[in-house]
Structure formats: structure tokens, C-alpha cells
Amino acid sequence: MENASKALLIAGAIILAILLIAVGMYVFNFAQQPKELAVDKMDAIAKEAYNKDIAQYVKDNASANDVKSLIQSIISSNSANIDKSGNFIAVTYKKSESDTEESYGDPAHTDNDDTYVDDISNRLSKLKSSIVSSKKYNISATYGSGIITKVTITEVTK
Secondary structure, X not given: OHHHHHHHHHHHHHHHHHHHHHHHHHHHHHHHHHHHHHHHHHHHHHXXXXXXXXXOOOOOXXXXXXHHHHHHHHHHHHHHOOOOOOOOOEEEEEOOOXXXXXXXXXXXXXXXXXXXXXXXXXXXXXXXXXXXXOOOXXXXXXXXXXXXXXXXXEEOOO
């Protein structure tokens, strides 16, 4: 009888230990969920901050000064993101709706090294100086994975 009661005590202790482990795992997993949501939210906030400087210029009938400021913001953003794959903003410029496009960079380009970014920045600076002050421009953005990857500037014809 004594052995049977010891066996019951040991079995009870094992069941209690298993129960405590299960409750501990449940609490641990429950505590991880808000942490994962915070990381997701932080990613969205980081994307919004990344887009903020460029997105403010996306509109129709933008002034030449807006276009020049946009181009300078793109140059700054690209320079700040050298060697960060996927963080490059390309530009497409059209003198009018029917004109051919001039491309400044490739949004799919994965190697944002100094040489590539400097070359595109120099070309964008020349574009910026060729913007005609008396004209209006339509500006649109292309997004990839929640961030702006390409900006299209089209000269508005009257």
C-alpha cells in the first residue's frame, strides 16, 4: 500500500510539472505576439518615413520648383541608401505624354554602390537644371514592397 501511495504522489507530481510547463509555454507564446506586432508596425512606420520626403511631391500640375525639390530629395535619399539593396528610387522623365521616356536608374538594380548612385545623381542634377520654370508637371510614384521605387515626371502640355 505504501508503494502505491508513493507511485500516486510521483504521478501527481509529474502531471503537475507537465501542467506548469504547458502554462509557461502558453504565457511565453502569448507574450511574443505583441512583440511581433510591434516589429510589423515599426516596419510600416519606417516605410512611411522613407516615403514621406518623396510622397509629398506626388501630384498633378506640380510647379517646376516642386519638381526640382523632388529631384533633390531623390538624390539625397539615394545617396543616404548607398549599399542598401532595394532602397533606390529611379526616375522616369517624359517631356510630354507622347514623348519617349528618359530613365534615370533602374528600380530593380540591386547593387547600389557609390559609382552607380553617383552616376545617376549626376544625371539627375542635369535633369534638375533642365526643368523649365514656366511649365507644370504631373508626378506619379510606383511602389514596391510598400516603398517608393520609381517616380515618373511628365511635362504637362497645354
